[in-house]
Amino acid sequence: MLLAQESGAAALYAGGTELLLAMKSGLLAYDALINVKSIAGLDAVAADDRGVVIGASATHSAVERDALARERLPLLAEVEHSVANARVRNVGTLAGNLCFAEPHSDPATLLLIYEAELDAQGPSASRRIPVGELQTNSYETSLAPDEMVTAVRVPPFPAGMSGAYSKFGRHHRPTLGVAAAVAVEDGRVADVRIAIGCVSPVARRLPRSEDVLRGERVDGLAADAPALREACRLAAEDADAVADLHGEADYKAHLARVFLERTLLRALGRNGSGGDA
Amino acid sequence: MPDGMTEIPVRFTLNGAEAEAAVAPRMPLIDLLRGEFGLTGTKRSCDAQVCGACAVLLDGQPVSSCTLPAFEARGKAVLTVEGLAADERSAPLTEAFVNNAAFQCGFCTPGMLLAAKALLDADPAPSEETIKDALSGNVCRCTGYKKIVEAVEEAAEAMR
Structure with missing residues (x-):
């Protein structure tokens, strides 16, 4: 309601780890910040019938330490522990990270393979947004100006699916993030989910790479196996990498190829070990 | 936030003692600690939450005081290196x-x-x-x- 009244002059503020940096450097200016941390209960991490519901003001640290998240979403807890540094994690929120839509985000990439959803609340209605439909460009989302995300809903991987996440970079923010999860049945890849982020404005799933791997025999999927090589080649194409301060587009495409192979092999290596991380 | 906006009263625990201040909404915690309380052990370096020189503990957890608004200390315990030394x-x-x-x-x-x-x-x-x-x-x-x-x-x- 406040957000609607202020019509553009106010911004939602949770951790502020992104917003305040942009305001300090003069890139953004607002007359008022609306502190969502003052909404009671919005920092809760709780179970629902599909998985774990992470309130919009839950910090990265809260997620990485939460017993329920660690049990049901061990890969998310692991990746949350690798976001930025401890000080940013103690203040910054998972939902804020997604809503700020900075292209170099670990959770934005990872949550694509969890097929997470967001609860968004407007003045008169609420809706569910698949995480892949939130971000539309660098720093841009599909949220209406008077809408706010109230929770991130993350279902665990289906039984038998294991995941892994890799990132690479020499800067504070990652240059590349790759997430992969694989389910194996009768020695074959029954299902696979792959996402790539940071190399382009918006993280994305890689359906062509997934299709190439589905049905492949797992014992044939060593490094340099034809199907694996093809999946990684397609990833380098479909990542649609752009040049920025982190490097040239062809460099990032090369990273995509190399890191997808490593990440898939790690995800396969974790298969059968009982956990999703 | 325009200058001249109402200052926010902040009561908190600073290095074990009760402390009180009125802060501008956009004042970062480091400016309160160094400017108002003279605690210059907290260093500003990158000013972007990357380097850790400005780290203080807020309720026992490290935070970057260069970017955290001072009003976020309300009702909490702040420990600086001076408090650690004592x-x-x-x-x-x-x-x-x-x-x-x-x-x-x-x-x-x-x-x-x-x-x-x-x-x-x-x-x-x-x-x-x-x-x-x-x-x-x-x-x-x-x-x-x-x-x-x-x-x-x-x-x-x-x-x-």
Whole structure:
């Protein structure tokens, strides 16, 4: 309601780890910040019938330490522990990270393979947004100006699916993030989910790479196996990498190829070990 | 936030003592600590939450005071390196930094000490790996980190 009244002059503020940096450097200016941390209960991490519901003001640290998240979403807890540094994690929120839509985000990439959803609340209605439909460009989302995300809903991987996440970079923010999860049945890849982020404005799933791997025999999927090589080649194409301060587009495409192979092999290596991380 | 906007009253615990201030909405915590309270042990360096020189503990957890608004201290406990220096239980930590020559220019040291304190409060017997992980967000441009890790190992042993 406040957000609607202020019509553009106010911004939602949770951790502020992104917003305040942009305001300090003069890139953004607002007359008022609306502190969502003052909404009671919005920092809760709780179970629902599909998985774990992470309130919009839950910090990265809260997620990485939460017993329920660690049990049901061990890969998310692991990746949350690798976001930025401890000080940013103690203040910054998972939902804020997604809503700020900075292209170099670990959770934005990872949550694509969890097929997470967001609860968004407007003045008169609420809706569910698949995480892949939130971000539309660098720093841009599909949220209406008077809408706010109230929770991130993350279902665990289906039984038998294991995941892994890799990132690479020499800067504070990652240059590349790759997430992969694989389910194996009768020695074959029954299902696979792959996402790539940071190399382009918006993280994305890689359906062509997934299709190439589905049905492949797992014992044939060593490094340099034809199907694996093809999946990684397609990833380098479909990542649609752009040049920025982190490097040239062809460099990032090369990273995509190399890191997808490593990440898939790690995800396969974790298969059968009982956990999703 | 236009200048002249109402200041926010902030009551908090600073290094164990009750403290009170009225802060501009956009004042970062570091300016309150250094400017109003004269606690200059907290250093501003990157000013972007990357380097850790400005780290203080907020309710026992490290935060970057360069960017955290001062009003976020409301009702909470802030520990700066001055408070750590005055805390007898933390003496083995500062002594271990001296014994191991775990600093040269010293600019990162307040943040390193506070990150190490937060770690040792949570885990009195951390592995080398855990120490490196806990300090990984604090940048030192002199020591190469080895001596810092060794100092924290020594402090952990002395404090157990």
